[in-house]
Amino acid sequence: MKTIIEPFRIKSVEPIRMTTHAERQNALKNAHYNLFAIPSDDVMIDLLTDSGTGAMSSEQWAGIMRGDESYAGAPSWFRFRDVINEITGIENILPTHQGRASERLLVEVMIGHGDAGNGKIVPNNAHFDTTRANIEHSGCATVDLLTPEGQDPNTDAPFKGNMDLDALEKLLSERADDVPFVMVTITCNSIGGQPVSLENMKAVRAICDKYNKPFILDACRFAENAWFIKQREPGQQDRPVADIAREQFDLCDGSTISAKKDGMVNIGGVLLFRDKELAATASNLLILTEGFMTYGGLAGRDLEAMAVGFREVLREDYLRYRIRSTEYLGEKLLEAGIQIVRPAGGHAIYIDAAHFCPHIPSHEFPGQTLAVALYEAGGIRSCEIGSVMMGEHAHMELVRLAIPRRTYTQSHIDYVIEIILEVKANAASLPGYRIAKEPAALRHFTAEFEPIA
Numbered sequence: 001m002k003t004i005i006e007p008f009r010i011k012s013v014e015p016i017r018m019t020t021h022a023e024r025q026n027a028l029k030n031a032h033y034n035l036f037a038i039p040s041d042d043v044m045i046d047l048l049t050d051s052g053t054g055a056m057s058s059e060q061w062a063g064i065m066r067g068d069e070s071y072a073g074a075p076s077w078f079r080f081r082d083v084i085n086e087i088t089g090i091e092n093i094l095p096t097h098q099g100r101a102s103e104r105l106l107v108e109v110m111i112g113h114g115d116a117g118n119g120k121i122v123p124n125n126a127h128f129d130t131t132r133a134n135i136e137h138s139g140c141a142t143v144d145l146l147t148p149e150g151q152d153p154n155t156d157a158p159f160k161g162n163m164d165l166d167a168l169e170k171l172l173s174e175r176a177d178d179v180p181f182v183m184v185t186i187t188c189n190s191i192g193g194q195p196v197s198l199e200n201m202k203a204v205r206a207i208c209d210k211y212n213k214p215f216i217l218d219a220c221r222f223a224e225n226a227w228f229i230k231q232r233e234p235g236q237q238d239r240p241v242a243d244i245a246r247e248q249f250d251l252c253d254g255s256t257i258s259a260k261k262d263g264m265v266n267i268g269g270v271l272l273f274r275d276k277e278l279a280a281t282a283s284n285l286l287i288l289t290e291g292f293m294t295y296g297g298l299a300g301r302d303l304e305a306m307a308v309g310f311r312e313v314l315r316e317d318y319l320r321y322r323i324r325s326t327e328y329l330g331e332k333l334l335e336a337g338i339q340i341v342r343p344a345g346g347h348a349i350y351i352d353a354a355h356f357c358p359h360i361p362s363h364e365f366p367g368q369t370l371a372v373a374l375y376e377a378g379g380i381r382s383c384e385i386g387s388v389m390m391g392e393h394a395h396m397e398l399v400r401l402a403i404p405r406r407t408y409t410q411s412h413i414d415y416v417i418e419i420i421l422e423v424k425a426n427a428a429s430l431p432g433y434r435i436a437k438e439p440a441a442l443r444h445f446t447a448e449f450e451p452i453a
């Protein structure tokens with residue numbers, strides 16, 4: 001097979017400030033070993049998130065200039081609306097400033113205000129944190145219904161994001177009245193960017209029909225999911241990826257989307273409802289807190305950038321490069337004996353830090369150790385997803401390397417691999433960490449750490 005090249009050339013560049021080992025040690029000290037506290041100017045390769053960190057195309061920047069900033073009915077709104085309708089087939093389209101704003105509106109419309117969610121429960125293959133937090137904010141419980149293979153990081157299976165259909169059927173047969181809607185997240189971020197098959201989504205649809213429940217898609221990474229379906233699901237190989245993406249949306253009653261992922265923009269979101277009445281209720285709420293329904297808290301130029309980005313993400317040469325480049329990083333790490341969540345996800349590689357640093361127990365935060373070491377050795381910023389972030393709810397000690405879209409080249413990724421191998425060679429000498437100071441909630445953002453001597 002020929003090398004899959006980046007299907008773009010670079011027209012505008014952003015310099016990376018090269019730092020020395022001593023500078024990075026100093027930056028770590030000043031940040032109390034919390035990578036969220038490191039100014040991004042001191043980061044050489046930033047793999048903290050793939051959300052809003054991608055590069056826009058020249059066509060998107062042209063859209064930014066075309067943006068019409070009229071309060072109501074701007075041509076930018078109509079262009080955005082038409083593209084989202086063309087891709088999803090859904091008529092009722094609300095722009096929002098990002099995914100969690102769509103989630104907040106969804107909860108208010110489908111569950112209600114205040115404590116309306118008390119006694120209710122929303123299932124998902126696995127809720128993303130903000131989705132879970134928004135649902136639980138209404139008093140409603142959440143539950144993740146992954147299949148057993150989806151919960152095993154060390155085996156390869158094509159669709160580890162699939163919903164456990166028996167568990168869903170059981171929940172609905174026992175508590176149908178308590179379930180306001182069923183949600184599926186594509187791709188499933190919480191377990192490593194793993195895809196969901198069309199077959200599984202069709203079965204979820206059938207169960208929702210049986211119990212008369214709305215089916216909501218968290219479609220942040222809908223194009224990456226559609227590409228995995230084209231590659232892995234029997235009978236899908238010859239279909240255009242846009243048709244597969246459309247079929248995903250055809251199965252749902254509504255969708256929340258953070259356009260900061262597959263919308264290929266730095267800010268933006270979408271909320272979709274097939275039902276006109278629900279959309280009308282959501283529009284009224286949108287006006288309260290986000291903005292009028294033809295801009296939803298965004299500038300007209302942001303709508304233009306989304307209109308272009310949502311089309312560009314479905315280009316097959318882009319998706320081939322995108323998914324292959326994440327897989328390439330995973331493949332090299334596996335070859336070097338580094339354990340990762342398998343198989344490689346669409347937007348990120350998750351390293352098993354407990355395996356990487358077997359001498360560091362969970363309460364000394366092996367994920368923090370690895371994340372700090374990657375920064376110190378090579379200026380790489382990653383994200384701990386383990387006992388620091390999740391406390392006692394952590395199932396694994398992971399470090400996520402999220403790949404921003406169209407931002408880094410293969411030599412950047414080769415450098416990341418080199419640094420990880422260098423850190424691996426000295427892993428036995430790395431210290432664990434203790435938390436010196438922590439806030440009441442969401443401690444990973446602001447906690448201060450100290451290395452254990």
Ligand code: F0G
Nearest residue numbers: 049051098099100128130189220258260
């Ligand atoms: N749903 C999923 C699956 C996500 O991954 C995210 C964001 C959201 C919803 C919320 O969207 O940030 O635009 O409000 N994920 C980012 C990440 C933050 O780093 O994985 P948002």
